[in-house]
Amino acid sequence: MIGLIQRVSRASVTISGNTAGAIEQGLLVLLGVEQGDDASHVEALARKVCHYRVFADAQGKTNLNVQQIGGALLVVSQFTLCADTQKGLRPGFSKAAEPSQAQQLYQQFCQSCEGYGLRIATGEFGADMQVELVNDGPMTFWLQV
Numbered sequence: 461m462i463g464l465i466q467r468v469s470r471a472s473v474t475i476s477g478n479t480a481g482a483i484e485q486g487l488l489v490l491l492g493v494e495q496g497d498d499a500s501h502v503e504a505l506a507r508k509v510c511h512y513r514v515f516a517d518a519q520g521k522t523n524l525n526v527q528q529i530g531g532a533l534l535v536v537s538q539f540t541l542c543a544d545t546q547k548g549l550r551p552g553f554s555k556a557a558e559p560s561q562a563q564q565l566y567q568q569f570c571q572s573c574e575g576y577g578l579r580i581a582t583g584e585f586g587a588d589m590q591v592e593l594v595n596d597g598p599m600t601f602w603l604q605v
Contacts, residue, residue: 461491461492461493461494461497461501461502461504461505461565461569461604461605462491462492462494462541462542462602462603462604463489463490463491463492463505463508463509463602463603463604464489464490464492464538464541464600464601464602464603465487465488465489465490465509465512465514465600465601465603466487466488466490466593466595466598466599466600466601467487467514467515467595467596467597467598467599467600468483468485468486468487468488468534468593468594468595468596469484469485469594469596470482470483470484470485470593470594471483471486471488471534471591471592471593471594472534472591472592472593473534473536473581473582473583473589473590473591473592474589474590474591474592475583475584475587475588475589475590480581480582480583480584480587480589481534481581481582481583482534482581483531483532483533483534483579483581484531484532485529485530485531485532485596486526486529486531486532486533486534486578487509487514487526487531487532487533487534488533488534488536488591488593489509489533489534489535489536490536490538490541491535491536491537491538491541491566491569492537492538492539492540492541492542492556493537493539493542493556493557493561493562493565493566494542494555494556494557495554495555495556495557495558496557497557497561497565498565499565499568501565501605502565502568502569502572503572504605505569505603505605506569506572506573506575506576507572507576508603508605509526509533509573509603510525510526510527510533510573510576510578511525511527512525512526512601512603513525514526514599514601515528515529515531526578527576527577527578531578532578532579532580532581533573533578533579533580533581534580534581534582534583535566535569535570535573535580535581535582535583536582536583536589536591537562537563537566537583537585537586539553539556539557539562540553542555542556542557543555543556559586562585563585563586566585567585570582
């Protein structure tokens with residue numbers, strides 16, 4: 461399971477011209493579900509995302525997590541994170557989980573993060589989405605469990 465997280469001052473996802481989800485300060489989480497991922501991967505990544513210290517404390521050090529700053533998560537499914545790009549000029553997606561399994565684990569991930577007391581906004585699994593964000597820093601991290 462892959463989480464590409466970006467520290468944002470705001471982010472939103474739009475589907476067919478309508479805003480599906482939006483947050484102010486927090487993390488945009490692009491989530492890729494790979495074959496072989498299961499509930500243990502969901503819990504491990506949710507714990508890591510929710511506790512990852514990427515926000516500044518009073519001294520300007522990145523010592524605070526999204527919970528500690530009262531932030532939110534915008535979670536967007538993105539199977540392209542699972543792409544195999546080692547050969548050729550076209551990505552292969554054989555590492556990505558089947559859509560039904562990926563959707564279930566995506567929903568479990570969102571629920572797990574809610575369990576940490578965070579407000580969660582989402583896109584729509586499998587939809588054609590437009591994501592807008594203001595990357596604060598910029599700070600972007602690839603988390604994989």
